[in-house]
Structures are given as structure tokens and as C-alpha cells.
Amino acid sequence: MRKEKGASRLFISFMALAVLCESRVVKVPTGPLVRVEGQTVSIRCDVSEYEGPPEQDFEWTLVQEREINLVSTFDQMFTDASMKDRVNSGDIGITKLANNAVELTIKKARASDSATYRCSTPSTDSVIQGNYFAEVELKVIGDSLKVTPAISQPTVSEGESVNLQCNIKRSFSAYTSLSVTWSIRKGAAPLEELLTFGPDDQMKLGQNFAQRYADGELILGLSGGGNYGLNLKGLKPMDQGAYVCTGREWTRQPRGEKGWQKILERSEEMGNVSVTPLAQSLVVTLENNATLSVKDTLNLTCSVAAKGLLSLGMEVVWLVKGFTDSDNQRVLLHVGRDGQVLSGSELVGMSRIQPGTFRLLLPNLQPSDSGLYLCQVKFWLPQGTGGWYKAAEKTSDPIQVRVTQLEPDFKVGLTASKIPQFTDDPTELLCEVTDLLNMQDGRLAVTWSYANMPEDTSQTVTTIASSDYQGVLVPGDLYQQRLVNGLIAVTRSSLSTFSLQLLHIQDKDKGFYSCSVAAWTRGHQGDWNKAKELKSIPVEVQWSSKTPVLSVTAAQARGAMTGGSTFEMRCQVTGHNIQNPSYSVLIRYQETESGKSRKVLSLSADSILQLEEGIVPSRADSVALDKTRPLEYSFRLYGARVSDRGFYYCDVTAWTRDQSNTWNRGVSAESQKIQLAFADTGPVFNVSTYSDSTQVLPGETVKLKCIMSVQGATSNTGEVAYDVEWFQSPVQAMENGDVSLISMDHWGVVKKSRENGSSQYSIERTNRDTFVLTVHHIQDRDMGSYYCTAKLWHFSPDTRLWNEGQTLTSAPAFLAINLALWDSMKSPVLYGLGAALVVALLSIVLGFITSRCCFSRNPMHTPRSKLMEMEMD
Numbered sequence: 001m002r003k004e005k006g007a008s009r010l011f012i013s014f015m016a017l018a019v020l021c022e023s024r025v026v027k028v029p030t031g032p033l034v035r036v037e038g039q040t041v042s043i044r045c046d047v048s049e050y051e052g053p054p055e056q057d058f059e060w061t062l063v064q065e066r067e068i069n070l071v072s073t074f075d076q077m078f079t080d081a082s083m084k085d086r087v088n089s090g091d092i093g094i095t096k097l098a099n100n101a102v103e104l105t106i107k108k109a110r111a112s113d114s115a116t117y118r119c120s121t122p123s124t125d126s127v128i129q130g131n132y133f134a135e136v137e138l139k140v141i142g143d144s145l146k147v148t149p150a151i152s153q154p155t156v157s158e159g160e161s162v163n164l165q166c167n168i169k170r171s172f173s174a175y176t177s178l179s180v181t182w183s184i185r186k187g188a189a190p191l192e193e194l195l196t197f198g199p200d201d202q203m204k205l206g207q208n209f210a211q212r213y214a215d216g217e218l219i220l221g222l223s224g225g226g227n228y229g230l231n232l233k234g235l236k237p238m239d240q241g242a243y244v245c246t247g248r249e250w251t252r253q254p255r256g257e258k259g260w261q262k263i264l265e266r267s268e269e270m271g272n273v274s275v276t277p278l279a280q281s282l283v284v285t286l287e288n289n290a291t292l293s294v295k296d297t298l299n300l301t302c303s304v305a306a307k308g309l310l311s312l313g314m315e316v317v318w319l320v321k322g323f324t325d326s327d328n329q330r331v332l333l334h335v336g337r338d339g340q341v342l343s344g345s346e347l348v349g350m351s352r353i354q355p356g357t358f359r360l361l362l363p364n365l366q367p368s369d370s371g372l373y374l375c376q377v378k379f380w381l382p383q384g385t386g387g388w389y390k391a392a393e394k395t396s397d398p399i400q401v402r403v404t405q406l407e408p409d410f411k412v413g414l415t416a417s418k419i420p421q422f423t424d425d426p427t428e429l430l431c432e433v434t435d436l437l438n439m440q441d442g443r444l445a446v447t448w449s450y451a452n453m454p455e456d457t458s459q460t461v462t463t464i465a466s467s468d469y470q471g472v473l474v475p476g477d478l479y480q481q482r483l484v485n486g487l488i489a490v491t492r493s494s495l496s497t498f499s500l501q502l503l504h505i506q507d508k509d510k511g512f513y514s515c516s517v518a519a520w521t522r523g524h525q526g527d528w529n530k531a532k533e534l535k536s537i538p539v540e541v542q543w544s545s546k547t548p549v550l551s552v553t554a555a556q557a558r559g560a561m562t563g564g565s566t567f568e569m570r571c572q573v574t575g576h577n578i579q580n581p582s583y584s585v586l587i588r589y590q591e592t593e594s595g596k597s598r599k600v601l602s603l604s605a606d607s608i609l610q611l612e613e614g615i616v617p618s619r620a621d622s623v624a625l626d627k628t629r630p631l632e633y634s635f636r637l638y639g640a641r642v643s644d645r646g647f648y649y650c651d652v653t654a655w656t657r658d659q660s661n662t663w664n665r666g667v668s669a670e671s672q673k674i675q676l677a678f679a680d681t682g683p684v685f686n687v688s689t690y691s692d693s694t695q696v697l698p699g700e701t702v703k704l705k706c707i708m709s710v711q712g713a714t715s716n717t718g719e720v721a722y723d724v725e726w727f728q729s730p731v732q733a734m735e736n737g738d739v740s741l742i743s744m745d746h747w748g749v750v751k752k753s754r755e756n757g758s759s760q761y762s763i764e765r766t767n768r769d770t771f772v773l774t775v776h777h778i779q780d781r782d783m784g785s786y787y788c789t790a791k792l793w794h795f796s797p798d799t800r801l802w803n804e805g806q807t808l809t810s811a812p813a814f815l816a817i818n819l820a821l822w823d824s825m826k827s828p829v830l831y832g833l834g835a836a837l838v839v840a841l842l843s844i845v846l847g848f849i850t851s852r853c854c855f856s857r858n859p860m861h862t863p864r865s866k867l868m869e870m871e872m873d
């Protein structure tokens with residue numbers, strides 16, 4: 001009914017407006033106005049387009065079943081009795097805002113205040129035109145807003161989601177709208193808004209959550225019945241805090257303004273949400289310590305314990321490192337989040353047994369696979385649409401994997417198979433590998449070392465040569481040249497025997513030799529590893545390098561007592577510290593003990609006999625040198641001559657053969673000297689005298705013979721000559737002694753000694769060995785004994801010289817004279833005749849000498865001095 005009245009009045013005023021352009025307008029906010037009990041309500045009222053004084057008066061009337069006047073600007077009595085208390089207490093009042101505007105205020109609205117409020121202005125117009133009042137409905141509602149929060153779980157793991165449930169209810173729903181806001185308080189920081197829904201189904205995102213909403217991490221769930229749910233996904237540690245749910249009740253803005261006015265707000269703590277970082281909740285375990293054998297398969301299981309495992313992306317890295325701290329860690333296998341192998345050997349396999357359980361299989365284990373194994377897991381959480389972020393990384397405790405090798409096992413023995421006795425001897429050492437076990441396809445390599453000391457201090461050890469597993473020989477620095485030259489050979493004589501040969505050992509090679517044998521086995525990639533190395537006990541290589549000693553003793557086996565006989569000398573050789581010697585013998589000759597030495601004859605180490613330059617060719621056939629026994633040599637000289645006399649000795653040299661079979665000269669020694677001596681008598685002869693008669697008469701002629709009987713005159717020469725001289729030992733002249741009568745030298749030159757005597761002597765060689773003295777005209781003084789002396793000359797074809805021999809004196813021959821006969825013979829005629837005879841004889845002898853010297857002798861060998869002497873004669 002009230003509405004109808006109002007409507008009709010409104011209609012009238014519109015009509016008036018339509019008729020007259022200017023007519024009064026009274027305005028209040030469009031309603032209904034919704035307010036909450038106890039809240040202050042202000043309702044403004046404006047008047048315009050009016051006539052009359054500018055200041056206008058206003059009246060507020062409450063229209064319910066009946067109209068109840070509230071307040072007036074001009075009439076103090078206007079207030080209805082039922083309202084008087086509230087107006088007087090100021091609970092209800094009117095405030096003039098302007099000449100043409102007032103505001104009705106109810107300080108504490110009551111539910112009973114819900115009514116229509118009419119603002120009226122008394123007319124000051126000349127004509128009643130327009131509307132003189134306006135009405136607005138006020139609804140005072142109770143405070144029924146209830147916010148009930150619920151949180152799905154107070155503790156979540158990183159990456160998990162939480163459901164933030166908020167129930168908002170109010171009893172009166174007309175004219176108002178609700179909004180819900182989720183916020184978080186982190187410590188003392190101000191509330192941070194996540195999301196607000198409403199009023200009017202609008203959604204507003206907190207500054208820090210817009211992206212997450214876009215990424216789908218904030219999901220709003222409206223299940224009706226005042227239930228507002230916010231699902232927060234992929235929680236991160238930073239999402240930890242106290243969550244707050246705020247419910248707000250809104251009414252539309254008055255006076256037709258757009259938007260909403262908040263009339264009620266209620267916040268409730270939803271509770272603390274603690275987010276456990278993933279890293280904290282994760283446990284990565286690897287099992288188990290293992291001791292395995294070569295060629296076994298390593299089977300390791302890496303387990304991950306974490307909440308919300310399914311949403312996790314796991315990147316698994318298998319690591320291995322050596323047992324010592326210094327060993328580097330290396331990646332065995334790296335499998336990405338998507339199960340793709342990022343790095344690692346193809347031999348290594350990994351499988352996912354179940355979510356969070358990984359198995360590593362490493363087949364064909366080798367000792368080098370021993371080590372500490374670790375399993376490292378990198379955890380990835382989804383972020384945004386299809387994105388991931390690395391949330392944590394965990395590495396298991398290491399486990400120990402020991403691969404026990406059935407290690408190659410063997411023994412090494414070193415023996416000297418050839419021991420040197422002398423410098424330059426060949427030497428051979430054998431390095432033998434025995435009791436070889438677990439080698440399979442392994443290989444052996446050897447290293448030969450030398451040390452001058454038995455102790456194995458590395459300073460003294462030098463490597464001679466070493467071979468690697470491929471058998472490639474690497475010479476030691478100091479031995480390179482000798483190895484290249486083949487003087488040292490390093491060989492493998494059988495599968496398990498290595499040999500070292502020093503073909504010509506040197507003094508500097510004395511010392512200790514050892515071999516070191518290494519067993520190489522194959523690794524995973526076919527690489528070779530040294531599995532074991534054993535060194536032999538050093539073997540000493542020594543020999544006494546005594547100086548070679550050579551001695552030679554000569555002994556006379558046959559002495560030549562006379563010329564023409566055989567001389568034999570034997571030389572005995574004694575050698576010490578000479579390796580496999582052979583001897584050469586040289587016979588030397590010296591005429592005198594300190595004289596110049598001449599080489600006669602030699603026998604080489606190869607038993608080649610050679611005449612040396614010191615022998616005259618004519619004697620070549622007369623010497624011999626033989627090896628009569630081992631180490632005994634015999635020298636013979638046949639038909640010893642005077643010129644052969646002297647000293648003979650052996651000059652012996654020791655020779656050794658080197659590797660090239662050539663002779664090397666060694667020590668030499670000379671024997672003592674053996675003298676070849678025999679008395680140089682020349683031919684042995686006797687001289688004797690012979691006379692035809694022993695009783696002669698003076699004046700007679702007597703012939704006395706001086707006869708040589710020669711023995712030992714060499715038949716091949718035959719060249720003997722004599723100096724013959726006749727002597728007389730006169731009976732009467734005792735004091736004068738023996739008187740030389742006449743002589744003939746070996747050239748045949750006759751010399752008379754007695755020129756002044758009456759007796760005539762002549763000498764004549766009747767044959768080679770007989771010299772006849774003829775005494776002509778014997779006188780008494782010729783009586784006495786006669787003897788001859790003879791000096792032997794023999795011609796040496798060697799020297800082509802005449803050699804003087806001994807002088808012999810004959811026994812005397814006596815000549816007795818019949819003196820009676822002698823006296824009668826004393827006559828001058830006889831003297832003259834005798835002299836003539838002597839001259840004649842002399843000329844014959846001269847002729848004979850001349851012819852002999854000129855024709856029967858080689859003039860070259862004529863002693864000139866004698867000839868000169870003769871010519872002067």
C-alpha cells in the first residue's frame with residue numbers, strides 16, 4: 001500500500017517535470033540499503049530545482065505499517081514519541097551537509113530499523129511542482145557471517161599439494177554478495193594474498209601467485225554450499241606458513257555507483273602448513289658391500305625413500321672411486337630423468353625395478369673395478385606446465401666393492417747358464433718363470449737390471465733392457481749401443497724363459513744381475529694392466545781377472561859338439577789365466593848374448609811355419625820347428641856351422657780368438673837363451689914329419705915332409721889351407737933357439753927366413769896335406785931337429801871368408817950329417833951351383849903362386865894385403 005502511494009507520487013512529479021521544465025527534485029540513494037546490525041547507517045538526501053530560499057528544510061519519516069516521524073531540520077517536535085529517546089541520545093540524528101542536503105544517521109542500526117525512509121522537503125516554491133519527498137529502503141541485517149577453515153594436512157613434503165578449504169556462510173543473502181580470500185602469513189611478515197574469489201564471481205590473484213595460477217598450481221574448487229576450496233600444488237619450502245581464510249560480505253554501492261561495498265569481513269586462521277624440503281625427506285641407500293671375483297657381475301641396488309615418489313623425476317648417477325682419498329671419482333653411468341643414458345659405458349646396465357629402486361649390473365668384473373660405489377639421485381619436481389625444477393640431490397653412502405683377482409701367480413728364478421772365466425767371455429743368464437697360475441690370456445714381460453751392489457738401492461740399479469707386454473724391447477740408456485750392436489742380446493727362449501746374453505763381458509759388467517717379470521692382464525676395454533711383478537734374487541757375475549801369465553822354458557835336447565852336427569832346442573810353454581790360448585813360437589838368434597836379435601823361424605798360432613828374414617836362404621833347409629807335444633816346441637838346426645854358433649831362444653805369444661774368429665794378440669814371453677857352441681877347431685888335423693933319410697952327407701939334398709892328416713873337414717867345402725912353417729933347432733947354436741927356415745902361407749906365398757946361410761931351403765906342397773921342405777947342400781950346421789908348424793885355414797861358404805883355425809906343431813925329425821962327407825963337399829963351385837939352383841926353384845915357386853892366385857882362386861876373395869906384400873917381394 002505504501003508502495004502504491006509512493007509510486008503515484010512519483011508519477012505525479014514526473015508529470016510535473018514533463019509539464020514544467022523546472023520543478024523540485026528530492027533525491028535519496030537507491031535502495032535497498034543493506035546494513036548490518038550495530039553498524040552506522042547514513043542516508044543522504046538532496047533537494048534541487050526548487051524555488052525560494054536556498055536553505056531548505058528536511059524531514060525524515062520512517063514508513064513501516066505506519067509512518068513514524070524521525071527528525072526534522074526545522075520542527076523540534078517533529079519526532080515521534082517512540083523515537084524520541086533515540087533521537088535525544090543522538091542515536092538517530094540529522095546532519096545538515098549543505099543548504100540543500102542532509103544526512104540521516106543511525107549510529108547503531110537495529111534490525112527493527114529495517115524500513116522505508118522518506119525524506120520530505122516542505123515547499124518553498126511558488127507553484128507546487130516536482131517531488132517533495134523521496135524514499136529509500138533500509139535493511140538492517142544480523143551479523144551472520146561465518147568462516148570455517150579446514151586444511152587438508154598441516155605437514156606436507158615439498159612438491160606435494162595442500163587443500164585449503166574455507167566454508168563461508170551468512171543467513172541473509174539477498175542484496176549482498178560474498179568473497180573469499182586465501183592468504184599466508186610467513187612469520188612476522190604481513191599477510192600475503194594468494195587469491196580472492198568474489199564478490200560477483202570475480203577472481204583476483206595475489207602478486208606472487210599469478211604465475212603459479214597460470215601454471216596451474218592454484219586450483220579453485222567451488223563445491224557450493226559456501227564451500228570454497230583452494231588446492232595449492234607443488235608446495236615449496238617457501239610456501240610454508242600460516243594460512244588465513246578471509247570471508248567478506250558485500251553490498252552494492254549506494255547512489256547507483258558501480259561496485260560493491262564491504263559490509264562484513266571475517267578472517268580465520270586455517271592453520272600452519274609446514275613444507276618439508278624434499279632434500280630432508282629423501283633417503284638414498286645403496287646395498288651392499290660386496291667382495292666378488294674377477295668376471296663376476298656386480299649387482300647393486302639403489303633405493304630411494306621419499307614421499308610422493310610418483311611425481312618425482314629421478315636422475316640417477318652411479319659413481320665409482322678408488323679406495324684412497326686421492327682417487328678421482330668417475331661416472332660409471334648417468335641416466336636422465338626420462339631414463340635416457342646420458343653417459344657411461346655400454347657394458348653397464350641399469351634397470352628400474354620399481355619406482356625408486358634402481359639396479360646396476362656391471363658384468364665381467366676386473367680388479368680395476370674395485371672401489372667405492374655411490375648412487376647419486378637428483379630429484380626433479382614438476383613446475384608449471386610441463387616444467388621441472390631440481391629440488392634435491394642425494395648421494396648414498398659409499399659401499400665397498402672388492403674384486404678379488406685370482407691374480408696371476410708365478411715364481412721367478414734366475415740362473416747363470418754361462419759363467420765367464422775371463423773378460424770377453426760369453427755370459428748367459430736365464431730368467432725362468434715357473435708355477436705360472438691364473439694367467440689366461442695374460443702376457444709376461446721382463447726387465448733385466450744390473451746393479452754393482454747386492455743391495456737393491458735404486459741408485460745403483462740400471463735397467464739393461466725391458467720388454468713390454470707386446471714383447472717390444474726397450475733398451476736401457478746405458479746399454480742401448482751394446483744392444484744395437486748385438487753385443488747384448490735379450491731374448492725369450494721359450495714361453496717362460498727369458499735370456500740375457502752378454503757376448504763379450506767386460507770388467508765393468510761384473511756385478512749383480514736380476515730379472516723382473518711382470519704379468520699383464522687384460523682390462524675391460526682390452527687395455528692391458530700390470531697385474532703382478534716379481535723380481536728375481538740377484539745373481540752375481542764375477543770372474544777373476546788375473547793378468548795372463550806366460551812363461552817359456554827352453555832346454556837343449558841335442559847339443560852340437562862339433563860343426564856339422566845337429567842342434568835341438570825344446571821350448572815348453574806354460575800359460576795361466578789365458579782363455580783358450582793358442583801359441584805362436586818365434587825362434588830368435590843372437591850371435592852374442594847381448595847382441596842383436598834376429599828372427600829365424602816361426603810357427604804361427606795356426607801352425608804355419610815361416611822362415612823369417614834373419615836366416616840366410618842357404619840355411620833354409622837346415623832348420624825345423626815343430627810342435628812335438630801340446631805346449632812343447634822343438635827347434636832343430638842341422639849341420640851346425642861355426643856361423644850358427646850363438647844363442648837361440650823361443651819367443652812365444654799367446655793368442656785368443658774373439659767372436660769373429662780372428663786372433664787377438666795376448667801376452668808374450670821369451671825363453672832363456674840356449675847357446676849353440678862348439679870349439680871352432682875347424683878341421684882336426686895331425687901334423688907329422690917324415691924324412692927319407694936320417695944320415696946325409698954334406699952337400700946332399702934332403703927332403704923333409706910335413707904331413708897333415710885332416711879330420712872333420714867338411715866334405716862339401718873341402719876348402720882347407722895351411723900356413724906352414726919349418727923350423728930348425730940347431731945342435732950347435734943353442735942360444736939362438738929355434739930358427740924359422742921357410743914358410744908358405746895358405747895363399748902359397750913362400751917366405752924365406754934365412755937368406756944369409758949357404759944352405760938353400762925350398763918348400764913345396766906336393767898335395768893338399770903334404771908340404772915338403774928341401775934342404776939343399778946340407779952342411780954341418782944343418783944338423784939338428786926339424787919340425788913344422790901348421791895353421792889351419794878353412795873357407796866358410798856362409799861368410800865366404802877364410803877362417804883361421806888352430807896352429808899345431810909337429811913332432812921333430814932329426815937330421816944327422818956325416819961330417820967327413822961334409823968337409824969334402826965344401827967347395828965354392830958347389831956354392832955357386834947351389835945358389836943357381838935356389839934361384840931356379842924360386843922362380844918356379846913364383847910362377848906357381850902367380851898361376852894359383854890368378855886362375856885357381858876367385859880374385860874377389862884374394863886377400864889383397866898378401867898379394868901386395870908378395871908383389872913388393
Ligand SMILES: *[C@@H]1O[C@H](CO)[C@@H](O)[C@H](O)[C@H]1NC(C)=O
Nearest residue numbers: 187241242269270271272273
Ligand atoms: C603457527 O606457527 C606459529 C609460529 O611458527 C605459531 O605461533 C602459531 O601458533 C601456529 N599456529 C597454529 C594454528 O598452529
Ligand SMILES: *[C@@H]1O[C@H](CO)[C@@H](O)[C@H](O)[C@H]1NC(C)=O
Nearest residue numbers: 286287288289290398399400
Ligand atoms: C661397508 O663396509 C664399510 C667398511 O668396512 C662399513 O663401514 C660399512 O658400514 C659397510 N656397509 C654396509 C652396507 O655393510
Ligand SMILES: *[C@@H]1O[C@H](CO)[C@@H](O)[C@H](O)[C@H]1NC(C)=O
Nearest residue numbers: 297298299300301359360361
Ligand atoms: C641382483 O640381485 C637381486 C637380489 O639382490 C636378484 O633378485 C637379481 O636376480 C640379481 N640380478 C642379477 C642379474 O643377478
Ligand SMILES: *[C@@H]1O[C@H](CO)[C@@H](O)[C@H](O)[C@H]1NC(C)=O
Nearest residue numbers: 684685686687688709710711
Ligand atoms: C895324430 O897323432 C897322434 C900321435 O901320433 C895320434 O895319436 C893320433 O891318432 C893322430 N891323429 C890322427 C887324426 O891321425
Ligand SMILES: *[C@@H]1O[C@H](CO)[C@@H](O)[C@H](O)[C@H]1NC(C)=O
Nearest residue numbers: 733736754755756757758781
Ligand atoms: C948369417 O947367418 C948367421 C947365422 O946363421 C947369422 O948369425 C948372421 O947374422 C947372418 N948374416 C946375415 C948378413 O944374414
